[in-house]
Amino acid sequence: MTERVAIVGVGQTRQERNKVYDTFADMVYEATTLALADAGLSIDQIENVVSASNDFWDGRTISSMAINDACGSYDKNISCVEGDGTFAAFYGMTRILSGAYDTTLVVAHSKGSESVSSHITNAMFDPLYVRALGLDAISSAAFQARRYMDRYGVSEEQCALVSVKNHGNAFRNPYAQLPLRLTVQDVLQSRMLADPIKLLDASPISDGACAIILARESAARKTPKPPVWVRGVGYCADAYHLGDRDLAECAALVQAARKAYDMAGVRNPRKQLDVVELYDAFTYQELLWTEGLGLCGPGEGGRLIESGATQLEGDIPVNPSGGLLSAHTVIAAGLVRIAECVLQLRGEAGERQVKGARTALAHGVNGPCGQSHCVWVLGV
Amino acid sequence: MPNRVAIVGTGQTHHCTRRLDVNGVELIYEAVGRALEDAELKMKDIDGVIIGNMDHFEGINYVDCWSIDGSGGFGKPTMKLTTGGTTGSTLAIAGYHMVASGMFDKLMVIGWEKNSESDTTGAITTAFDPIWDRLVFAGAISGLAVEASVYMATFGVTERDAARVTVRDRRHACLNPYAHLRKEVTIEEVMNSPRLSDPLKLLDLCPRTDGACAVIFASEHVAEKICPKPAWVLGTANRHLYTYLGDTDFVNLPSLRRASQELYSKTGIREPLKQIDVMELYLPYSFAGLSWIEALGLCKPGEAPRLLWDGVTDLGGELPINPSGGVISCNPIGATGLIRCAEAALQIMGKADKRQVPDVKIALSTGFGGCFWSDILLYGAKKPQ
Amino acid sequence: MPPLVNLPKEAAHFNLALQLHKPEHGPPQRPPKIDNAQARIYSEAHLTPNRRDTMSADWLSNVEPMVYKSRIKVPYTWSVGETGSRFFVELRDNKRLFGKRCAGCNTVYVPPRKMCGRCFRDTDDWVEVGPEGTLQTFTVVRYSHELQPMAAPFAYGIILLDRASTGLVHLIGDTDLAALRAGIRLAPVFREERSGTILDIAYFRPVGSR
Numbered sequence: 001m002t003e004r005v006a007i008v009g010v011g012q013t014r015q016e017r018n019k020v021y022d023t024f025a026d027m028v029y030e031a032t033t034l035a036l037a038d039a040g041l042s043i044d045q046i047e048n049v050v051s052a053s054n055d056f057w058d059g060r061t062i063s064s065m066a067i068n069d070a071c072g073s074y075d076k077n078i079s080c081v082e083g084d085g086t087f088a089a090f091y092g093m094t095r096i097l098s099g100a101y102d103t104t105l106v107v108a109h110s111k112g113s114e115s116v117s118s119h120i121t122n123a124m125f126d127p128l129y130v131r132a133l134g135l136d137a138i139s140s141a142a143f144q145a146r147r148y149m150d151r152y153g154v155s156e157e158q159c160a161l162v163s164v165k166n167h168g169n170a171f172r173n174p175y176a177q178l179p180l181r182l183t184v185q186d187v188l189q190s191r192m193l194a195d196p197i198k199l200l201d202a203s204p205i206s207d208g209a210c211a212i213i214l215a216r217e218s219a220a221r222k223t224p225k226p227p228v229w230v231r232g233v234g235y236c237a238d239a240y241h242l243g244d245r246d247l248a249e250c251a252a253l254v255q256a257a258r259k260a261y262d263m264a265g266v267r268n269p270r271k272q273l274d275v276v277e278l279y280d281a282f283t284y285q286e287l288l289w290t291e292g293l294g295l296c297g298p299g300e301g302g303r304l305i306e307s308g309a310t311q312l313e314g315d316i317p318v319n320p321s322g323g324l325l326s327a328h329t330v331i332a333a334g335l336v337r338i339a340e341c342v343l344q345l346r347g348e349a350g351e352r353q354v355k356g357a358r359t360a361l362a363h364g365v366n367g368p369c370g371q372s373h374c375v376w377v378l379g380v
Numbered sequence: 381m382p383n384r385v386a387i388v389g390t391g392q393t394h395h396c397t398r399r400l401d402v403n404g405v406e407l408i409y410e411a412v413g414r415a416l417e418d419a420e421l422k423m424k425d426i427d428g429v430i431i432g433n434m435d436h437f438e439g440i441n442y443v444d445c446w447s448i449d450g451s452g453g454f455g456k457p458t459m460k461l462t463t464g465g466t467t468g469s470t471l472a473i474a475g476y477h478m479v480a481s482g483m484f485d486k487l488m489v490i491g492w493e494k495n496s497e498s499d500t501t502g503a504i505t506t507a508f509d510p511i512w513d514r515l516v517f518a519g520a521i522s523g524l525a526v527e528a529s530v531y532m533a534t535f536g537v538t539e540r541d542a543a544r545v546t547v548r549d550r551r552h553a554c555l556n557p558y559a560h561l562r563k564e565v566t567i568e569e570v571m572n573s574p575r576l577s578d579p580l581k582l583l584d585l586c587p588r589t590d591g592a593c594a595v596i597f598a599s600e601h602v603a604e605k606i607c608p609k610p611a612w613v614l615g616t617a618n619r620h621l622y623t624y625l626g627d628t629d630f631v632n633l634p635s636l637r638r639a640s641q642e643l644y645s646k647t648g649i650r651e652p653l654k655q656i657d658v659m660e661l662y663l664p665y666s667f668a669g670l671s672w673i674e675a676l677g678l679c680k681p682g683e684a685p686r687l688l689w690d691g692v693t694d695l696g697g698e699l700p701i702n703p704s705g706g707v708i709s710c711n712p713i714g715a716t717g718l719i720r721c722a723e724a725a726l727q728i729m730g731k732a733d734k735r736q737v738p739d740v741k742i743a744l745s746t747g748f749g750g751c752f753w754s755d756i757l758l759y760g761a762k763k764p765q
Numbered sequence: 766m767p768p769l770v771n772l773p774k775e776a777a778h779f780n781l782a783l784q785l786h787k788p789e790h791g792p793p794q795r796p797p798k799i800d801n802a803q804a805r806i807y808s809e810a811h812l813t814p815n816r817r818d819t820m821s822a823d824w825l826s827n828v829e830p831m832v833y834k835s836r837i838k839v840p841y842t843w844s845v846g847e848t849g850s851r852f853f854v855e856l857r858d859n860k861r862l863f864g865k866r867c868a869g870c871n872t873v874y875v876p877p878r879k880m881c882g883r884c885f886r887d888t889d890d891w892v893e894v895g896p897e898g899t900l901q902t903f904t905v906v907r908y909s910h911e912l913q914p915m916a917a918p919f920a921y922g923i924i925l926l927d928r929a930s931t932g933l934v935h936l937i938g939d940t941d942l943a944a945l946r947a948g949i950r951l952a953p954v955f956r957e958e959r960s961g962t963i964l965d966i967a968y969f970r971p972v973g974s975r
Contacts, residue, residue, distance in 0.1 A: 001844025002381065002482040020830040025623075055435035055462065056507075062434070062464035062750050069623045075638060078620050079470050080459045082435070083444060090458065091474060097481030100616075118910040123441035127843045129876045130934050134913035139921055142904030143934075150902070150947050194921075203777050213421040235460040239882060240448045243875070243923045247902060255455065262898040283536065357667035367445030367884055372458060423885035439841040449882030451916045498841050506837045727843035 001263065002043060005093050005225030006220035007378065008103075010339035011037025014033035015108035015177045015327035018113040019207040021341035024058060025070035027209035028109050032071050035105065035211040040224040043072035046213065047101035050138075051080045052333050054122045065302035071107045084108075085210060085335025086374035088235055088365025092214050102219040108332040109209035124368055126241065134222045137281075137368070139200060142194035144247040144369045145284040149196065151248040151299070156196050157303030158285040163200045163325055167312060168282060170322030172312075175336075177206050177327035185208070187283075201283040203328035210335040212342070218339050228378050231359070232266070235261025235374035242369060253292030253363075253373040261294075264377035266359075269294045270316055274357040275379075277337035279365040280323040286310075289363065290318060293375070312354065320344070320352040322373035334364020338376055345380045383609035384764055385479045386603035386610030387729075388486075389419025390722035395560040395591030395710045398496035404438055408443075408492050409450035411592035411715075418731075419596050419606055424594070427678070428483075429453040430474055430765040431460055431490040432467040433714030436503035438494055449656035450564035451490055463620065465749020467491060467657040468593070468717025469662065472745070472757055475597035486589050486606075487600045495711075500588050507750065512624050520664070521585065523625060523752070525577040528667040530630040532579065535682035537670055539579050543570035544688045544707055546583055552695060553705025554736040558719075560589045560710035570666070584666040591712030595720045600763070607703065611743070614758040617668030618643040622751035633668075636675040636746065636754035643756050650744075652699075653678045653692075656758075657740040659701045659725045660720040662748040663708060669693075673701070676746075695737065703727070717747030721757060728761050734764060769836040847880040851891070860955045862895045864929045875929040897925035897952045897972060898933070905942045914964060918942055922953055924969055938968030945971075 011018070011034025013027050022030075028051075036043060049071050053063035060066060064080035077100075081088035085108035094105035120136035148154060163182060170179035182200065190200040220227040236259070238252035239245050257269075266272045278293065280286040287301030295316055296304040304310060310318035321327075321340040324333050341360035343349040359379045366372040391414025393399070399407055408431070416423060429451050431444055444453065444460035450591035451458065463470045468491040475489040508514045522526055525738050531537055553559035565583055603610045619635040620630045640652075649655050659676075662668045671686035678699065679687055687693055693701040704723040707716055724743040726732040739763065747755035845853060848865060855861045864873040867881035868889040874881070881888050903922040906913070913919070920942055923932035937945065939954065951969040959965035 009440050020832060021828075039765055043460065054441070056441040060506045060508075060510065061436040061503055062462070065462055065507060065623055066509065067623075074621060075619060077616075077618050077642075079474060079618075080461060080463050082432075082462045083442070087459050091461075094481035094483055095477045097382065097483065098477040099480065100477060116910070120441065122912050123439065124445065126446065126876075127439065127841070128845055131912075132914065132962060132964055133921065133934060133936055134910070134915075135921060135934065136910070136912075138908075139906050141903055142906075143902045143923055146904055146947070147902035171946070183434070192905075192907050194907065197904075229818055235457045235459070237448055237453050237456065237739070239454060240445050241876070241931060242934055243901070243925070252455075256457075364954060367442050371445045371448075398844075400844050401847050402879070403844050403849060406846050406848070409880050436837075439843070449880055452882075452885050454882040454885075494844065497843055510835060511833060531794055 002097055003163040004217040005096055005214055005230045006217065007212050007230065007338070007342050008215045008220050008225070008227055009035040009041065010211070010342045011035030011038055012175050012176050012210040012336055012339050013208045015206045015208035015329055017177060017205060019111065020033060024109050025067045025109060027207070028067040028070040028107050031209040031211040032105065032107055035213050039213045041114040041213065045103060046072060046105045047103050048077040048095055049073040049105045050088050050092040050095065052083065052085045052331050052335065054081065054082055054110065056123055057110050057115055057330055059115060067109060071105060083142045083366045084337065084364035084374065085332050086362065086376060087235060087366060089212060089214070089335060089338060090235060090374060093230060094353040095232070096214055096216050104214045105211060106214065106335065107209065107211040108331045108335045110331040111207040112205035112330060115206050125209050137316045138197060139194045140242060140284045142197045143242060145196050145282065146362045147247040148284055149289055154287060156188060158305060159201055159244055159287065160184040161305045162280060162283040162286045163187045166319050166323040169312060169320050169352060170326035173295055173321045176322040178204050179322065179326065197282055203281050203324040206329045208329035208332055209329065210332045210339055212338055214334060225346060226380060228374065228380055229344045231379045232260035232262065232264030232377040233375065235372065237372040240371060247369055250288060250292035250370055251291060251352060253370065257293050258372040260377045261373040266377060272360050274359050275320060275341065275354040276316060276318045276361045277321060277340045278318060278363040279334060279337065280325050281328060283325065285370065286318065286323070293361065312352065317354045320349070320354055334362070334374065337362040337364060341378050345378060382480045382649040383482055384612060385476050385597055386600070386612045388598045388603050388607040388610045389415045389421065391415030391418055391594045392560055392719060392722060393557045393592045395589045397589065399494065399590040403491065404494050405447050405450035407494060407590065407592045408447050408490055411492065411594040412450065412452055412488060412490060415594035415596050421486070421596065421606065423452040426452060426456065426488045428457040428484050429488045429490065430469045430478065432462045433491065433493050434462060434464055434467060434503065437498045437500065437713065452488055457566055463750060465713055466717055466747040466755045467749070468712045468719065469721065469745065469747020469755035469757065471594065471718050472721035473618065473755060474583060476613045476616050479597045479599050485602050486640070489591065489595045489597055490717065491715035493714040494590045494682055495588035495713065503564055506514070506617050509624060518718065521577045521580060524665050525580045527630045528579055531667055531671045534631060537682065537752040539571065540567060541670060541685035541688065542584060542666035543567045544756065545663065545666040546570050548688065548694055549702050549706040549708040552703050552735060554707035556704045558597045559705040560587055564618050579663060580587065586664045586707045586711040589712040591710070591715050593715040593722050595693055595718060595722050595725065607728050607729065607745055609761065610761055611759045613727035614760045614764055615643050615647040617758045618755040620750055620753040625751060628752050631674050632681055632752060633675040633752060635752055636672055638674050639754045639756045642756055647758050656699060656742050656744050658703060658724065658737045658743045659699065660704060660723045660745040661701055661706065662717055662746045663702065663706055664711065664722055664748060666708065695735065697744040700737050703732065705736055707736055720745035720747065724759050728759050767963060792882040798888055828935050832872050846879060848877050850878050856965045857959040861893060862926060864892050864894045866890050866892050872930040873928060873930050875926055875933050892928055894929040895953065897950055898924040898926035898950050900947050900951055901932045905945065920945055922951065922969060935966060936968040937970065939970040
């Protein structure tokens with residue numbers, strides 16, 4: 001990177017099943033004001049804004065229009081990424097590195113409660129060959145889960161451990177929607193949605209918004225809290241048609257992680273990372289992505305979680321926030337992972353704090369079955 | 381130090397009413413292939429892709445994922461941006477920042493739209509707030525009609541004055557092989573065309589078009605090796621001011637006024653009419669060609685008709701506007717703002733063929749959309765300091 | 766021992782489709798307040814309590830949260846393109862399946878593509894594929910929503926047709942759902958009346974191995 005960029009403020013709303021009292025703008029305003037307070041900045045000190053939203057999820061074309069006022073972008077330079085917040089944050093970062101602005105506010109929102117998710121996710125599939133079959137996010141994920149489990153012998157019990165861990169971690173996170181005390185049996189006995197994915201293997205419908213403030217080094221040094229530095233970032237897309245790739249592999253994640261690791265000087269992620277917040281839309285995904293991130297070898301994700309290493313007290317805690325399984329605001333979820341990492345690195349993560357965390361990884365996904373991944377390495 | 385950024389190649393499809401022979405991915409592939417050809421590069425030379433369109437015109441969610449075969453994004457960093465009508469210019473601005481940041485050396489920027497596939501008004505109506513605006517307001521035309529009415533009432537500008545804009549853009553389009561509508565129209569034909577929403581008539585407005593445009597942005601380390609006369613991006617600015625239609629100030633497009641003021645002050649433009657050699661403006665309808673050039677500071681408010689009738693903005697005039705034929709001749713919405721960028725770049729690169737303005741040193745392009753939002757970029761033939 | 770999870774309540778957090786658009790029962794729950802001790806810890810540490818907890822709540826408690834139910838209607842007509850059109854015409858008229866091969870990487874794409882996304886070049890020749898194929902992965906869907914062409918439970922599969930390099934997503938029917946396994950052989954069942962869409966194949970069904 002040409003110069004250092006830091007995250008100086010984060011804000012998130014509580015993630016809830018149905019924020020019936022809040023419009024998109026209300027949520028964005030809340031997250032934005034929290035992030036500003038956190039950074040000790042006023043809205044006038046924010047030089048540009050990148051929002052993240054999705055026209056389908058919001059039921060309006062030009063979805064960014066709904067929240068322009070609410071993110072303080074009036075009379076500022078502004079843009080909008082349609083994709084997970086981690087990607088929007090990348091663009092927000094380049095607008096600082098380009099020399100144009102000292103600070104960028106990045107804000108993402110989504111209300112799953114307002115739409116019918118099967119229709120929305122069905123629309124991401126090819127209209128000519130797949131959509132008429134009625135495929136959606138859950139049934140397509142089930143393809144990947146089955147293929148992954150067949151190839152490596154990963155079991156439903158190992159996947160269930162992810163649900164037990166993450167829903168349990170959510171008790172320590174006041175923002176998380178769904179803290180649950182579960183056993184593996186609870187998960188295995190929960191209602192089957194699409195083999196092998198059961199209710200408690202899947203993430204919930206959520207409403208929420210999240211905002212982060214990026215700043216170049218000279219501006220970051222002026223904010224009250226210690227800056228959290230962006231050490232490395234990378235993103236990459238795989239093939240689109242589900243039959244084009246072996247769904248048990250995640251080449252795009254491997255490549256995105258490699259870019260981020262190279263920039264950050266991470267050669268041994270298992271040892272050098274202190275905490276990981278990854279995109280666990282389904283239980284099997286946490287296992288598969290730990291492999292793609294190099295925290296263990298291919299096919300070893302199940303053994304990794306069985307070892308206890310990814311528990312809060314383990315040597316590589318994964319999703320101490322509760323992850324997406326505990327709250328899944330589409331579009332915002334990746335940005336929430338970044339925000340959680342920032343809290344960890346500042347020592348502000350309360351009861352979910354990983355002691356002595358100095359290097360963290362945040363991960364976001366776009367597209368069906370993890371087609372496109374964005375990886376951030378942050379450090380203090 | 382941030383990198384200086386230049387456009388080193390462009391590609392467009394031949395824009396038309398309906399492309400039945402290709403689906404959206406294939407349309408994108410065409411434009412991208414032409415941009416690579418123009419820059420004499422291969423897809424493996426490209427470091428990343430950004431793409432945009434207005435979702436509800438094609439009914440595809442996560443277009444960046446769906447289009448991967450045609451965009452060249454396979455195995456590369458790929459991202460989607462969308463801001464409605466300003467999508468194309470939003471993409472151009474992003475192309476600049478992404479490369480200036482040092483994170484990419486060569487970036488493929490793609491805008492596209494297959495308007496023939498959907499109900500444009502039905503889709504645009506969903507842009508507006510469902511509780512307050514959507515039920516009482518339909519589509520894009522009404523908002524523009526209100527703006528035109530306010531402009532006429534404030535300054536005494538006439539419908540004939542506006543028609544002169546259409547006549548200019550449609551005449552220019554005849555020189556542009558890529559433009560959608562390539563037939564001249566007369567003032568009388570504009571005045572006699574069907575009235576849609578007073579004072580706007582059919583020929584005051586832009587068409588719906590299928591088309592794609594791809595532009596390659598490159599960093600200073602490689603730009604001059606790729607292209608003998610790249611178009612350097614000198615600055616960008618934008619204002620997306622309004623969320624609700626009722627908040628809009630309908631006089632002289634404040635978003636464009638403020639964005640251009642910022643751009644001019646950053647790039648040392650004090651007298652745009654003298655210092656800028658050509659402009660590619662996102663004018664979705666005729667009156668915009670009057671009121672919005674006042675917002676750009678080409679003349680005082682209310683005086684734009686004089687510039688039009690004097691031929692100042694025609695090819696051959698002091699400051700030609702829309703030698704490509706502009707939006708009134710061609711409007712694949714997600715691409716339109718990027719086509720303005722590509723056409724401005726072609727002017728600097730000297731590749732604009734029959735629509736070339738001689739000796740272009742400084743060019744400007746704008747984008748318009750959403751709730752009266754504006755984007756603006758400035759380009760130069762000389763590498764900036 | 767009864768399960769600790771009260772499923773109907775928890776299920777509400779999950780896919781709305783499972784509920785088939787049932788409206789909320791009773792007034793929506795306002796989020797619980799964070800108590801004072803927690804509020805102090807979080808505001809010191811970083812977090813501020815949900816702003817609604819700290820707003821003067823008198824007027825808010827009288828607000829009826831209104832919800833406006835609607836649909837957006839944006840009709841579409843997707844152009845298939847020449848390549849896809851050939852695939853669907855052959856399917857409709859001749860009950861034959863075709864892929865398109867990229868000579869650069871020797872991939873036979875099904876569905877056929879005009880271009881190879883990996884090599885970024887035009888694809889070359891048409892290759893007849895299938896009709897039979899091998900199941901790569903599958904799932905049995907046990908929930909319903911209005912976009913599904915079959916009633917749940919039913920199965921989807923990704924099928925690698927013979928001579929193809931990439932898999933085709935489709936339905937699996939006329940089968941013992943419990944017996945589905947990756948690796949089994951399937952054949953397409955064509956509809957009598959075909960119109961040139963992917964559902965001209967009603968579904969794939971298992972066949973005996975060669």
